[in-house]
Amino acid sequence: MIKVNENYSKIQASYLFTEIAHRVAAHQSANPGAKVIRLGIGDVTEPLAPAVVAAMHKAVDDESARETFHGYGPEQGYAFLREKAAKADFQDRGIDIAADEIFISDGAKCDCGNIQELFSDDVKIAVGDPVYPVYVDTNVMAGRTGANEGGRYGRLVYLTCDATNGFVPSPAGADGCDVVYLCYPNNPTGAVATLAQLQEWVDWANANKALLLFDAAYEAFIRTPGIPHSIYECKGARTCAIEFRSFSKTAGFTGVRCGYTVVPKGLVAYTKKGDAVELRPMWTRRQTTKFNGASYITQRGAEAIYSPEGAAQCRATIDFYLENGRIMKEALKSLGYEVTGGGDSPYLWVNVKGDSWAFFDRLLKEANVVTTPGAGFGRAGEGYIRISSFNSRENVLEAVERLGKVL
């Protein structure tokens, strides 16, 4: 008799986006004429940069001629992309990361979901609360979390991220943990961590033989000087951290699909006997066994992000989203709301001083504006809503006007 992986039954139903869709659909059918503005989504709205489009067109031409055709690519991704990423994202910023420590993938979600395969079943894991659900659910599927009781898994450690700690937890709460997921700029709170805060985590991880899984999917939104774009800006991070990067929000690749993961040489985890095992060869093995690479066309498109014109075009698009965020943040603040994020991040985390679903319903019914209730990201998200800056300027201005009338 075939038996199922019963860990799947422990996953909390992805209540959040299903429930939002349900409530929005009900509202729309009751109000067929209403123009609903969606500020809940985490997907980009602006098209690809022209330099990326041109590079992808050229790559299609390459694929159409025998002499320039590319089939299966190199295991870690094409050197042309890894070298440019290593140089622009790290070396030019004085960070010691080499091209052969970069693994190109089809996006950060797969990588931050798959990475847990490298760890033993009994590692103790810490996540932020609120949290990007992928970190949690992939460990639930793997049987590492125990049952869910009252919205929390018994074997996970939750690091509360709230106004009292500026939405950046300190390592004190992770004592005894082996693996910690960190995400800065954060989804959903939009908060950023300072170099000193990340350095504290790195020092803690090195002292405790723990591993940091650092999700930098939103680093391209950082504009404040001194805020770290990479965990490897911290001294000693090479021996305790893996970093995930995504081109999704950096360059509008949510539909194209490309990202990468950095696994430094010399980074180790331990066997039960205490022997050190290098993670980079393990990740190479994992990827070459289960993944056949991002397409040549995609990787040529990603390469173009690093050309001077591609970089300028992508930066301009992010500046556009950041301006959306600034407009909404100013408006909400002038209405008396505390807002985190929206500066170095595409997300605004708004303290609604009450039930987050009730506030969501109010904005939907009275302003025809869709947001994301913070409670859906974890217990500590209750009392907040997440607003996304990914939208047209026209919609943002209209949403702000409506919120001004309703709030």
Ligand code: PLP
């Ligand atoms: N990490 C975080 C924190 C995210 O918010 C997202 C997407 O929303 C991802 C990773 C996934 O990125 P990708 O599109 O590269 O899979």
